[in-house]
Amino acid sequence: MTEDATIARRTGVSTSPRTAAMWAAVDEVVRARSAELERPLRVIDLGGGTGGLAVPLAVAGHDVTVVDPSPDALASLRRRAAEAQASSRVSAVQGDADTLESLVGRDRPDLVLCHGTLEYVDDPQATLAQIAGVLAPGGILSLVVPQRSAAVIARALAGQFVQALAALDRPDGRWGDADPVPRRFDRAGVVGLIEASGLTITGAHGIRIFSDLVPSALVDSDADRAALLDLERAVAAHPEFAVLADLGTSLHVIASRP
Numbered sequence: 001m002t003e004d005a006t007i008a009r010r011t012g013v014s015t016s017p018r019t020a021a022m023w024a025a026v027d028e029v030v031r032a033r034s035a036e037l038e039r040p041l042r043v044i045d046l047g048g049g050t051g052g053l054a055v056p057l058a059v060a061g062h063d064v065t066v067v068d069p070s071p072d073a074l075a076s077l078r079r080r081a082a083e084a085q086a087s088s089r090v091s092a093v094q095g096d097a098d099t100l101e102s103l104v105g106r107d108r109p110d111l112v113l114c115h116g117t118l119e120y121v122d123d124p125q126a127t128l129a130q131i132a133g134v135l136a137p138g139g140i141l142s143l144v145v146p147q148r149s150a151a152v153i154a155r156a157l158a159g160q161f162v163q164a165l166a167a168l169d170r171p172d173g174r175w176g177d178a179d180p181v182p183r184r185f186d187r188a189g190v191v192g193l194i195e196a197s198g199l200t201i202t203g204a205h206g207i208r209i210f211s212d213l214v215p216s217a218l219v220d221s222d223a224d225r226a227a228l229l230d231l232e233r234a235v236a237a238h239p240e241f242a243v244l245a246d247l248g249t250s251l252h253v254i255a256s257r258p
């Protein structure tokens with residue numbers, strides 16, 4: 001069995017239409033950086049939660065520290081790491097964006113993941129500055145944030161036109177006070193935040209472009225799921241179609257520290 005197949009079997013991250021395009025992009029930069037440095041990477045997963053990404057990276061041989069304020073999430077992370085036989089390469093640390101600097105000693109991270117977390121922090125610009133500050137020279141940021149444009153379209157297609165208008169107009173991009181997502185981002189805003197932190201953007205693509213828009217009743221066979229997976233991967237590999245990227249529930253940006 002190939003290494004890819006092993007990771008897929010043990011974690012599912014590369015075979016779910018919701019995570020496959022994200023994993024493909026992370027896997028590519030991780031392999032390239034690890035080859036450059038000729039060693040496994042030191043990874044911090046800020047807001048890594050239950051380890052959906054941390055554990056596959058540990059299975060691939062990298063050393064991952066998950067920093068998350070939730071003790072419940074960290075307990076699930078430890079269980080998931082144990083099930084994947086990767087506990088020795090996963091550390092669970094209770095903390096948040098503000099504790100990053102105090103966590104990092106001389107061994108600066110080669111990669112910081114910030115997936116589905118920037119919308120929760122008090123000050124996204126300050127968090128990105130902290131990340132840029134702790135990254136090793138040449139280190140990589142992988143950032144995933146929820147997109148306003150996708151929420152507007154999803155609410156409109158669900159017939160929730162008032163909510164769609166709210167998501168369009170509100171500065172925080174939420175469709176209402178009951179929206180579980182605390183903040184959404186526009187592509188230009190994310191680019192501005194990253195550049196202001198001193199990092200250089202090397203790639204950006206939309207994720208969950210079709211898998212969140214298509215009714216699940218239309219994806220009821222393994223062949224449908226496989227075709228949807230291929231479509232998500234293919235669209236993500238064509239960043240020139242920016243209009244399609246804007247339809248993604250989330251925007252995935254890769255940036256590096258000069």
Ligand SMILES: C[S@@+](CC[C@H](N)C(=O)[O-])C[C@H]1O[C@@H](n2cnc3c(N)ncnc32)[C@H](O)[C@@H]1O
Pocket residue numbers: 046047048049050052067068069070073095096097098114115116117120121122
């Ligand atoms: C939507 S989950 C994302 C989990 C995971 N990164 C993923 O992509 O599936 C958001 C995570 O951010 C964590 N979180 C909330 N506020 C945070 C903060 N200020 N600093 C770091 N993590 C935070 C939560 O505990 C939760 O695990």
